[in-house]
């Protein structure tokens with residue numbers, strides 16, 4: 001069904017909202033204020049309270065609308081339909097506006113806090129037009145064995161000859177390895193991971209994984225960040241978690257350090273929890289806060305914890321770090337040693353689902369005066385904010401980072417104190 005809609009405002013998941021005949025419709029590839037024609041999706045359930053659909057024609061365009069820089073990721077009606085860039089129709093300033101509005105709205109509606117949120121874009125992204133930022137990509141081999149992405153609402157897998165969101169180094173390496181020429185087993189998952197290295201010989205510091213097997217490069221990758229003239233080096237599993245944007249590890253680590261340093265002020269011998277700590281991105285720099293700073297990290301992935309321990313040892317700070325492997329809530333509930341039980345600061349960087357009420361209450365019950373929450377999902381951050389505020393904390397600082405350009409995703413750092 002084809003409809004004409006006046007678009008009203010930003011909604012979630014990269015969509016905007018409008019009404020047809022009094023019924024709500026969530027639209028992909030729309031912008032507030034526009035008049036658009038849209039194709040309504042076939043309802044999956046007959047009694048849905050709302051409709052969804054996708055723009056097919058723009059009758060009155062927003063000033064924030066641009067031609068998609070990656071047409072394959074644009075609307076289906078214009079030959080697009082690939083995922084991964086649902087804001088490809090929005091100008092770069094318009095993307096910042098979108099993200100600011102959605103973070104502020106979620107914090108107000110779900111978190112019950114009114115906050116003005118600025119969104120920072122990493123250096124270089126404006127010049128690159130919001131492309132070339134991913135250091136990791138995941139594709140799938142199509143029927144012809146070519147690296148591809150699935151087209152929305154179909155089983156069609158569209159072959160790629162480059163990945164516009166991936167860094168130039170990643171695209172170069174993929175080209176040199178002949179990835180775009182294919183030859184893969186149909187249906188195989190293809191992951192390419194290429195650490196951001198500006199001034200070093202790369203050698204084999206990259207990975208091409210087919211399924212879970214290394215086809216080229218190596219499984220243990222070396223990542224590094226520089227903070228205040230100090231170089232922090234990390235061994236990271238090619239299939240494991242690492243911040244995807246080429247600048248995100250350094251940017252987020254610097255912001256976390258700044259927030260903890262400012263919040264701790266003159267605390268001597270600080271005890272710090274780093275929850276959902278991965279391979280120790282924040283753990284290593286946090287040890288620099290004081291020669292006797294005591295770090296407790298908790299992470300669920302066994303491989304990431306082994307790497308966090310290895311990374312702490314190579315940095316010569318293993319005596320300051322206790323890296324526990326396990327579910328955060330269960331590990332805290334099982335009891336912590338006396339020296340870790342009363343933290344001066346808690347840093348947490350949970351997955352998209354957030355920390356949830358139980359973990360927020362465990363953090364609050366520790367009596368910690370300072371919480372630095374890094375989140376990739378404003379909705380779960382807002383929900384956890386409500387729990388922390390109920391437990392007596394105040395939101396003292398919030399800032400977002402556009403480390404997922406061309407998508408509705410946004411990273412946010414929120415500081416709470418009591």
Ligand SMILES: C[S@@+](CC[C@H](N)C(=O)[O-])C[C@H]1O[C@@H](n2cnc3c(N)ncnc32)[C@H](O)[C@@H]1O
Nearest residue numbers: 241276277278281299300301327328349350351
């Ligand atoms: C967003 S990542 C952050 C990792 C790290 N802070 C970084 O920036 O590299 C979230 C991490 O939480 C871990 N994780 C997810 N659920 C968990 C849980 N319930 N308990 C412990 N760790 C968990 C994941 O394995 C992942 O490494």
